Amino acid sequence: MITDIVILQLSDGIAVQTYRQSDAPSLSHHLSKRVWDNLRNRISQPYTEADAASWIDFCNDDSHRVRSGKWTAENGSEGPPLPTSFAITVNDEAVGSIGLEFMDDIYFRTAEVGYWLGEEHWGKGVMSRLAPAFVDWAWQTFDILKRLNAETAESNAASAKVLEKAGFKYEGRRPDMSCKNGKIEACLIWGALKPR
Secondary structure (H helix, E strand, C coil): CCCCCEEEEEECCCEEEECCHHHHHHHHHHCHHHCCCCCCCCCCCCCHHHHHHCCCCCCCCHHCEEECCCCECEECCCCCCCCEEEEECCEEEEEEEEEEEEEHHHCCCEEEEEEEECCHHEEEEEEHHHHHHHHHHHHHEEEECCEEEEEEEECCHHHHHHHHCHHHHHEEEEEEEEEEECCCEEEEEEEEEECC
């Protein structure tokens, strides 16, 4: 089990690192109802310390790693298996999450980027600085990737701006795609291609 690996260190104490069990209380605190309103329902609300601890165990389990490094059709990826979901920390406090969900079947060279940030840190440029660095890290670390996907609720303009700063292009609008808190809303589809 790999723990305490910092994959990104930005200025002002902002970092992306592997989850630690000691992050559970902070993650539970920061994943408020307002944050959850922009996430998928597979994340529980209220988000308890037990929920956070289960997520940390899942992410730190060796069976959920993805092989990194150079990829070839003959050999697959040749680097060590790495985690794909991480804590966003500010001054060593876990205040959010960012990660990659690798797809399968004919889409195996694609991953979806997902993230959330505690509302105490909204509007401070944390995600606008962190997301581009994370996307660069993903391209450099997982040679298998050719494409990254993301989606936002149409009402979440802030997240759309974060994706644009990270190199994503708007690819389309899917009307009536999601239903959150009883409200049906369009989803915006975003994509980024690996730089050549």
